[in-house]
Amino acid sequence: MRISGPPVSHPRTETTISQPASSQHSGPRAASAERSAAGSASLPISVANLTKAYGTFRALDDVSLEVASGEFITLLGPSGSGKTTLLMVLAGFTRPDSGTVRFGGDDVTLAPPHKRGVGMVFQNYALFPHMTVAGNLAYPLKLRRVDRSEIEARVRKALDTVQLQGLGERQVDQLSGGQRQRVALARAIIFEPRILLMDEPLSALDKKLREEMQIEVRHLHQRLGMTTVYVTHDQREALTMSDRVAVIDKGRFRQIGKPRDIYERPATRFIAEFIGESSFLPVTLRDGRATIGDQVLRFDVQPVAMASPQLVLRPEKLRILAPGEDGAGLNLLRGRITELVYQGESTLIYVDLDGGPRIATRQAASAAAPPLPGIGGAITLGLAPADTFLVPGGA
Numbered sequence: 001m002r003i004s005g006p007p008v009s010h011p012r013t014e015t016t017i018s019q020p021a022s023s024q025h026s027g028p029r030a031a032s033a034e035r036s037a038a039g040s041a042s043l044p045i046s047v048a049n050l051t052k053a054y055g056t057f058r059a060l061d062d063v064s065l066e067v068a069s070g071e072f073i074t075l076l077g078p079s080g081s082g083k084t085t086l087l088m089v090l091a092g093f094t095r096p097d098s099g100t101v102r103f104g105g106d107d108v109t110l111a112p113p114h115k116r117g118v119g120m121v122f123q124n125y126a127l128f129p130h131m132t133v134a135g136n137l138a139y140p141l142k143l144r145r146v147d148r149s150e151i152e153a154r155v156r157k158a159l160d161t162v163q164l165q166g167l168g169e170r171q172v173d174q175l176s177g178g179q180r181q182r183v184a185l186a187r188a189i190i191f192e193p194r195i196l197l198m199d200e201p202l203s204a205l206d207k208k209l210r211e212e213m214q215i216e217v218r219h220l221h222q223r224l225g226m227t228t229v230y231v232t233h234d235q236r237e238a239l240t241m242s243d244r245v246a247v248i249d250k251g252r253f254r255q256i257g258k259p260r261d262i263y264e265r266p267a268t269r270f271i272a273e274f275i276g277e278s279s280f281l282p283v284t285l286r287d288g289r290a291t292i293g294d295q296v297l298r299f300d301v302q303p304v305a306m307a308s309p310q311l312v313l314r315p316e317k318l319r320i321l322a323p324g325e326d327g328a329g330l331n332l333l334r335g336r337i338t339e340l341v342y343q344g345e346s347t348l349i350y351v352d353l354d355g356g357p358r359i360a361t362r363q364a365a366s367a368a369a370p371p372l373p374g375i376g377g378a379i380t381l382g383l384a385p386a387d388t389f390l391v392p393g394g395a
């Protein structure tokens with residue numbers, strides 16, 4: 001039996017496709033993908049050496065990735081980095097030039113989209129505009145010949161999940177963009193697929209709703225346990241939602257790891273700049289000894305040799321020393337305040353370091369926060385050895 005969403009004329013549309021878990025998943029699972037099977041109905045994904053070129057331009061350049069059964073992984077990267085292209089290859093709408101895609105033990109590299117059993121929400125979603133919301137949601141279930149009472153129950157539950165209670169009878173073309181996106185999300189999950197692919201499904205929503213939906217999608221994933229590949233260019237969304245984050249740039253993975261590892265120990269300056277706020281200070285690194293001017297830096301983990309080493313300064317890791325405090329045990333940075341920006345929960349502080357560049361730091365708004373010197377005032381910042389690390393300055 002083949003189930004599909006609305007007919008689509010262009011692959012960059014939302015569609016839902018389901019395949020019963022019978023014939024096509026009998027092969028052995030990839031050993032590397034066997035950890036933490038969150039849902040019995042989920043499947044691991046194994047991507048090996050994928051390349052996709054448009055003319056001479058490589059949208060995907062030798063990409064490999066193992067996604068464990070039930071894992072939630074996010075592809076994070078700037079515009080044009082290849083995120084949608086990779087999702088399209090996983091969905092079967094784009095054929096790679098080389099490399100393989102496996103779901104469970106099965107090689108699906110050349111399988112058509114409707115044979116892959118995945119749910120999808122894409123950047124440019126397509127719903128039936130002339131149908132009601134409930135009609136759109138029921139569509140994949142009707143094709144599956146699910147009982148009417150079961151359809152009604154599932155549609156109601158899906159509407160609850162995406163906070164569209166009471167809008168079932170509304171026509172899709174009478175919804176806002178954000179509401180439509182939520183219908184698209186509901187339709188992708190209504191038959192509980194084993195693999196879910198999502199391409200910026202929340203980007204059209206306002207900030208508050210987006211943050212609520214991030215948690216909702218996360219809970220949904222925990223409940224249903226389907227293997228999920230999620231695409232965003234919003235670093236906070238990636239950190240909030242994912243078991244692991246794969247940072248992609250120019251068609252290549254630059255770092256793959258848990259959100260905390262990616263944030264706390266970015267592998268390069270590019271990643272440190274892309275994820276979180278950072279300032280950088282050039283460091284002299286010789287025989288494992290890192291110095292800024294005549295100050296020898298202290299580390300918990302000594303740095304290894306690298307090209308043009310830079311000290312990474314995250315605003316929230318820098319402590320403003322009170323006047324007279326000696327900051328024993330900390331790496332110290334002295335400078336003068338050039339700008340103070342009140343931002344509600346914190347104050348953003350720009351500091352021109354003595355003999356060095358301008359950096360940014362932050363002071364959280366709190367009754368305990370010491371008063372700040374004004375613009376032009378001297379300031380000393382302390383950085384704990386545990387938070388002190390270097391990145392190579394290149395790409």
Ligand SMILES: Nc1ncnc2c1ncn2[C@@H]1O[C@H](COP(=O)(O)OP(=O)(O)OP(=O)(O)O)[C@@H](O)[C@H]1O
Nearest residue numbers: 054059077078079080081082083084085086123233
């Ligand atoms: N059909 C195509 N023909 C030619 N070039 C393409 C085609 N599809 C994608 N590209 C190019 O491949 C690159 C990667 O595109 P892709 O859509 O995967 O980026 P993305 O990471 O999803 O970006 P965004 O965050 O803007 O959605 C881009 O430079 C894009 O212009």
Ligand SMILES: [Mg+2]
Nearest residue numbers: 083084085123
């Ligand atoms: Mg895209």
